[in-house]
Amino acid sequence: MMIRKNAFGEYDIYTIENASGAHVRILSLGATVQSITVPNKMGGLTDVVLGYDTPEEYLRNDGYFGAFVGRYANRIANASFTLGGRKYKLTANEGKNTLHGGVGLSKRSFELISAEDNRLTLGITDPDGSDGFPGRVSIRVTYTFSDDNELVICYEAVSDADTYLNLTNHSYFNLSGRDDILGHELMINADSYLPVDGELIPTGEVRAVEGTDFDFRTMREVKNGFYDHCFVLCGTPCARLYSPESGIMLTVETDMPAVQFYAGGATGVRLGKSGAVYGKNSALCLETQYYPDSPNRPDFPSSLLRKGERYISKTRYRFSVE
Numbered sequence: 417m418m419i420r421k422n423a424f425g426e427y428d429i430y431t432i433e434n435a436s437g438a439h440v441r442i443l444s445l446g447a448t449v450q451s452i453t454v455p456n457k458m459g460g461l462t463d464v465v466l467g468y469d470t471p472e473e474y475l476r477n478d479g480y481f482g483a484f485v486g487r488y489a490n491r492i493a494n495a496s497f498t499l500g501g502r503k504y505k506l507t508a509n510e511g512k513n514t515l516h517g518g519v520g521l522s523k524r525s526f527e528l529i530s531a532e533d534n535r536l537t538l539g540i541t542d543p544d545g546s547d548g549f550p551g552r553v554s555i556r557v558t559y560t561f562s563d564d565n566e567l568v569i570c571y572e573a574v575s576d577a578d579t580y581l582n583l584t585n586h587s588y589f590n591l592s593g594r595d596d597i598l599g600h601e602l603m604i605n606a607d608s609y610l611p612v613d614g615e616l617i618p619t620g621e622v623r624a625v626e627g628t629d630f631d632f633r634t635m636r637e638v639k640n641g642f643y644d645h646c647f648v649l650c651g652t653p654c655a656r657l658y659s660p661e662s663g664i665m666l667t668v669e670t671d672m673p674a675v676q677f678y679a680g681g682a683t684g685v686r687l688g689k690s691g692a693v694y695g696k697n698s699a700l701c702l703e704t705q706y707y708p709d710s711p712n713r714p715d716f717p718s719s720l721l722r723k724g725e726r727y728i729s730k731t732r733y734r735f736s737v738e
């Protein structure tokens with residue numbers, strides 16, 4: 417396999433294509449996943465993620481389409497936390513809270529570290545104090561796409577001071593490649609989820625999914641509902657998503673403790689790739705991550721990255737036809 421590099425305005429777009437012609441496209445702009453095009457049951461290929469055709473749209477984009485999200489995916493209450501006895505004030509970009517790190521990394525330019533065979537590594541160094549976070553953090557993200565249609569995203573980082581770090585990818589999946597995801601079937605391997613307050617900040621309670629609309633332990637249809645919640649993972653795989661229309665099954669595996677299931681969201685109506693019109697139920701996100709607001713919740717799994725320690729995390733997205 418080999419990786420092709422093309423211009424994407426003043427940025428680059430990298431294509432990793434496998435033996436069957438399936439491919440993923442990654443942008444240097446925000447290390448964004450621009451497309452994932454995989455085999456369907458009709459013998460063709462389907463692009464299963466939302467995205468845009470131009471850098472301008474990505475730069476305007478407030479929906480984090482396919483974005484690499486950091487330094488802290490999801491929310492931090494009151495845009496602040498205390499670490500080592502010192503209070504850190506972050507960028508508040510959603511009311512008084514921080515969402516996806518504040519200004520974040522999603523619209524920054526990543527540099528090419530290496531592109532070999534089927535493996536692309538991009539990197540960025542975020543200065544000390546960026547968005548208010550302590551530590552100069554060097555981040556590398558590696559995308560590997562295999563002949564059996566598995567995309568692996570590996571996040572690595574090191575900081576020169578203690579800090580919090582929570583990196584994810586914010587792809588919006590639609591496995592039929594068109595219309596909406598209401599006929600899709602979903603499984604999330606979670607016995608519990610985190611209830612939230614009116615600002616989508618976890619209340620601190622970890623509630624059982626049993627008997628609630630949050631019970632996705634066995635595959636079931638995604639109904640027309642609003643989901644924007646963190647599910648606490650209790651096994652592997654993390655999740656499965658299936659489109660009966662295309663026959664494409666996505667299986668997600670991760671070493672993260674949780675996944676944010678976001679659907680029926682407030683992205684509004686917008687125009688996307690190749691003239692597609694995206695609306696309320698066009699796609700759903702499965703964002704593997706630490707729990708939201710964990711810097712302020714000592715009882716949640718810790719997202720603390722100690723000075724000089726290596727942050728490493730992997731999420732696998734396997735696409736098959738069933």
Ligand code: BGC
Nearest residue numbers: 478479480644676678681703
């Ligand atoms: C959040 C949503 C938010 C969306 C786009 C998701 O990760 O959970 O609340 O609207 O990202 O920013």
